[in-house]
Amino acid sequence: MAKFLYNGIHMDYLQYSKEYLMNTYNHIPVVFTKGKGCKLYDVSDKEYLDFTSGIGVMALGHGNEKWTAAVEAQLKKLVHTSNIVLNVPVLELAKKITEISNMSKVFFSNSGTETNEGAIKLARKYSFDKYGKGRSTIITLDRSFHGRTMAALEATGEDELHKYFYPFPEGFRHIDITVESLEKAVDSSVCAIMIEAIQGEGGVNPLSREFVNKVFEIAEKNDILVICDEVQCGLGRTGKLFGFNNYDVHPDIISVAKALGGGLPIGAILCNKKLENTFNYGDHGSTFGGNPVCAAGAIEILNQISDKKFLENVAEKGKFVKEFFKNKSFKNIKEVRGVGLMIGIEIKGKASDAQRKAFENGLLVLTAGRNNVVRLLPPLIISKEELEKGLNIIYKTVESM
Template sequence: MNTKELDKTYVAGTYARFDAVINSGKGSTLYDEDGKEYIDFGSGIAVNTFGASDDVWKQAIIRQLDKIQHTSNLYYNENGAILAEMLCKRTGMKKVFFSNSGAEANECAIKAARKYGTDINPEKNVIITLENSFHGRTITTLSATGQEVFHKNFTPFTEGFLHVPANDCDALFGAISDKTAAIMIETVQGEGGVNVLGEEFLAAIEKITTENDILLIVDEVQTGNGRSGALYSYMKLGLTPDIVSTAKGLAGGLPMGATLLGERVQDTLTAGTHGSTFGANPVCAAAAISNIERLDDEFLAEVTKKSEYLKAELTKINGVKSVSGMGLMLGVETEKPAADIVKECLKKGLLVLTAKTKVRLLPALNITNEELEKGLKILKEVIEK
């Protein structure tokens, strides 16, 4: 059997896959099993921060593989400790819990918020999230996710989540009570359609959470690790979160999640209250250290420049109604259905994604200008056809 047949026969059918077996690549140029070339505007859904098989990233991993691949959290782990220090020094957060995915990073955020709240008052365990949000696929992060479409068939859920409409300050104020432990947001709702939260709404959240004993959790699973043009998007939005969750691009293609804990919650999770076998795996942590080192101010300014260029070029295309997003996380509203555009781009050698009704672009942060031009040319042809 070939790969597609093996997959259809033996892999659980949870993914509606596109018709390509991507086997190799360098940077933002990928190849399928037949050697066909693709420009990659998806980076494995915002994961391959420095593109495919990046040399600096690869060497960091190989150096660690020559030492040891895993030790367990029973012992101190050099890379985990170094990475935690780097993340805290760059963000001002105080401590880090490491896991393996976005959903797990959010599970830790939710547990920390509930423990913080219920240490004050046993009923202070409610977390307010937003309609149209996406926080993961575990039962609890699905409960946090404010989209009915993901809920069907999986009840009963973890209790204690309230969903309010994004950008509706009155609804948010109305939902706050003595039981509110935290407000949890994505600054840009990625899966929900690349919707940027409004300034007024963010200011209201900041005010409520800083003036009351209510925590602010920012889910930076998709927006984090340089994608927004800042190391974490909240850093350029005037927010002071208590908890930041991240994953995807952190280790640039190896599985790693991190939950950054601020001053109020730095000591909330104590020995025995949480854990993860693979958390801070030394190989994944080596990749993340290398990535975070490279995401300096100069590099992030380049991300913003590329974003501005992309936005300007996309807006010029006939058939583009609007462009939303931040940094290299862009949503393109088109006259034609987004799903048709994605399929047509694939045929012509460009990988793009959808987010609800939009075409979503999440290129590697080091995509070259040449690759950007090539990809844009294909996208323009497909949208304008």
């Protein structure tokens, strides 16, 4: 195994990873030390093009100067207080995020899965308050991904991820993504339907307009809440502020995380007016949620991402990707899909093999689906030249497999 020279010392970090880290990730064999924009540098200073954004987190790329300055300034002032008191960045962030999302109130958490746990609790409490016990079922979709903690994992529509971990919390109903399955699944026990407008981990699957419209139509008719999990497809990724903005709908609850922190852990449950007084003292909480340092960074992220021109630019780069693949011939590629800079390339071979080969060619990509989709989530600030370079690498890599 390769030994690296780092700070003048030879270290075998890859061996460390085998010895000390639990085996939850099949790591790509690389150890990074720094990043700038869309580029990452390993311990030997080799450069890689990052088409992962740390799985949809580094929307503004690595080393964004304004974000760094905001975080640094807050680090020097106040790092943590607790939520029994208030701090300035979290109040400013609460105002900003509810205004730009057209929502009423927000609760801050630390990760996507924790945010979804809170969203599930919020939906159930709303229903309990209004209808009493027994109306607590949440409908979720085949191939969805909502996180790794027990309720969010049970909400996730992928049996393979469940098999060792029973028993799960009750009250989730997984359905195929068809109008018929949806209609069949709705009964008087249902309090919410949870969707990703564009599924990420499940293989980059944009939901059809017909299906999304039906979700909202059924929900409205039956006072069922719609939760949009925007952890991956939200915050500018698709060229709109939220993934659901690609459809003419507005949910009752939005969960966001990933890109909101710019690399620091923060998530947010946003709710509309109907739910603004559902949670009361003691119903939910978090020690770190709304941490002033994460919040200071998040304000800067939202300032940049919610800018109209910024979003138009992402949408334009999304079109560029579509154009790139339009006139290409495919041998190993089955389909290219996605919205904005959330791109899935379904291939005939194993996506993990393509990922390793792309890495050898200097490009970091993700996999998705059932190891049949190469997923690209480049930083949203990527230049057209970098985008074209990365697309050429992945196209050639897959087609030469």
